[in-house]
Amino acid sequence: MIAVFGLGHVGIVTAICLAEKGFSVIGIDKGAEKITSLKNSKLYIFEKGLQELFEKNKSKLQFSTNSQDAKIATEIIVCVGTPSLAGGAVDYSHINSVCEEISALTKKSNTLKNIFFRSTVQPKTTRTKLTKLVNNKTVNIFFYPEFLREGSAVEDFLNPNQTIIGVESTDNPSSISSDIIKGFDNVNYVDYEVAEMIKYANNSFHALKVAFINEIATVAKEYDVDISSLHKVFIGDDKLNISTSYLKPGFAFGGPCLTKDTRGFLEMGLKKGIKTPLIQNILPSNNEHLMRFIAQIESFKASKVLFCGITFKKGTNDIRNSPIVDLMSLYYQRPSYNKKIVHVLDEENIIESLRSSSRLAPYKIMSKLEQLDEEYDLIIFGTKVNDSIIEKYKNTNILHLGFIL
Numbered sequence: 001m002i003a004v005f006g007l008g009h010v011g012i013v014t015a016i017c018l019a020e021k022g023f024s025v026i027g028i029d030k031g032a033e034k035i036t037s038l039k040n041s042k043l044y045i046f047e048k049g050l051q052e053l054f055e056k057n058k059s060k061l062q063f064s065t066n067s068q069d070a071k072i073a074t075e076i077i078v079c080v081g082t083p084s085l086a087g088g089a090v091d092y093s094h095i096n097s098v099c100e101e102i103s104a105l106t107k108k109s110n111t112l113k114n115i116f117f118r119s120t121v122q123p124k125t126t127r128t129k130l131t132k133l134v135n136n137k138t139v140n141i142f143f144y145p146e147f148l149r150e151g152s153a154v155e156d157f158l159n160p161n162q163t164i165i166g167v168e169s170t171d172n173p174s175s176i177s178s179d180i181i182k183g184f185d186n187v188n189y190v191d192y193e194v195a196e197m198i199k200y201a202n203n204s205f206h207a208l209k210v211a212f213i214n215e216i217a218t219v220a221k222e223y224d225v226d227i228s229s230l231h232k233v234f235i236g237d238d239k240l241n242i243s244t245s246y247l248k249p250g251f252a253f254g255g256p257c258l259t260k261d262t263r264g265f266l267e268m269g270l271k272k273g274i275k276t277p278l279i280q281n282i283l284p285s286n287n288e289h290l291m292r293f294i295a296q297i298e299s300f301k302a303s304k305v306l307f308c309g310i311t312f313k314k315g316t317n318d319i320r321n322s323p324i325v326d327l328m329s330l331y332y333q334r335p336s337y338n339k340k341i342v343h344v345l346d347e348e349n350i351i352e353s354l355r356s357s358s359r360l361a362p363y364k365i366m367s368k369l370e371q372l373d374e375e376y377d378l379i380i381f382g383t384k385v386n387d388s389i390i391e392k393y394k395n396t397n398i399l400h401l402g403f404i405l
């Protein structure tokens with residue numbers, strides 16, 4: 001038997017869909033009204049297809065307000081609410097109390113094997129808080145994020161794109177034994193923290209997409225652009241737009257186009273009196289990211305630094321708007337360490353153009369490994385990573401900018 005704690009939108013869909021998958025399920029909720037309603041075969045939420053599944057699987061479903069009624073469960077799924085407090089912090093009061101109840105239950109139960117937390121929580125909550133609250137070493141604890149969308153929750157539950165299971169350690173997922181997990185294809189085992197964070201990444205991304213396309217469309221409309229045609233060609237580009245391109249964490253963006261055209265778009269909006277706060281904050285966000293790298297570089301307290309690969313992206317000799325050159329200039333101007341020495345290594349055909357650039361005047365530019373000095377305090381790999389350098393400067397601090405483009 002599976003017990004589902006918390007029968008709100010997520011919990012009731014989870015309970016009924018698990019019954020549909022063949023499990024006997026007990027749903028536990030503090031709300032007496034909800035339990036009475038369910039016992040009277042009445043659903044208190046509307047969700048496409050749910051009523052039919054409820055009626056079809058009634059014989060496999062029980063409901064109670066008493067957590068002790070879950071003592072014969074083999075697996076528990078926790079779906080209690082984690083609402084926002086003022087300022088966006090998470091209210092953990094429901095999940096705290098449910099953990100205490102489950103902890104008491106585990107002491108009496110000799111059937112319980114696994115507990116899955118589905119309530120959205122911030123990274124590290126499962127490892128540092130929930131496992132301690134449950135406090136039972138014989139029970140496995142997982143974080144199982146929920147991706148169902150209200151309106152298509154049944155379909156999303158029964159046919160998930162992927163099932164993410166957060167585990168204490170990903171070393172040996174084959175040792176995990178769970179009937180719930182067995183029922184899903186495409187299961188992805190990740191650390192607790194990844195499973196916790198993915199909800200925030202996904203939902204922030206979806207929110208970003210809505211706000212982004214609305215800002216674009218609002219400005220475009222003012223310029224008599226056919227929005228539906230624009231939308232069609234925008235989403236029709238699955239190589240660069242609706243794709244994984246540019247979606248890789250790394251260094252700040254630069255180059256001749258992204259910055260210039262973002263500024264151009266902002267000016268178009270301003271001319272028409274339209275505020276586009278999302279797109280307006282892209283360049284400050286990019287700059288903030290660059291400044292984080294300055295702080296990281298400074299933390300090495302290096303006075304002799306080598307930069308390898310400084311063009312704005314791989315496969316070009318263009319250093320106009322190179323964020324690495326911006327990084328070098330900012331670093332060079334920081335007052336914290338005077339007498340800094342900055343060397344640059346790049347390919348000969350690239351540095352030919354670099355040599356004439358006034359932006360690079362303060363630095364020593366080289367194209368051959370033999371020209372490098374014997375010692376550096378810090379080596380920073382930008383658009384190039386060189387194994388011979390890593391080998392030669394084994395004891396030197398290395399920083400990879402992790403270029404995105």
Ligand SMILES: NC(=O)c1ccc[n+]([C@@H]2O[C@H](COP(=O)([O-])OP(=O)(O)OC[C@H]3O[C@@H](n4cnc5c(N)ncnc54)[C@H](O)[C@@H]3O)[C@@H](O)[C@H]2O)c1
Nearest residue numbers: 006007008009010029030031080081082094098119120146
């Ligand atoms: N609603 C969604 O579409 C959605 C999607 C994905 C994830 N989530 C996350 O899933 C979690 C649940 O969301 P929801 O919308 O179902 O919440 P909800 O507030 O609608 O329901 C939570 C239920 O838990 C019950 N509860 C509280 N304490 C309890 C306890 N100690 N024992 C038993 N029951 C208890 C409440 O009575 C309530 O019925 C949240 O963390 C939410 O962020 C929600």
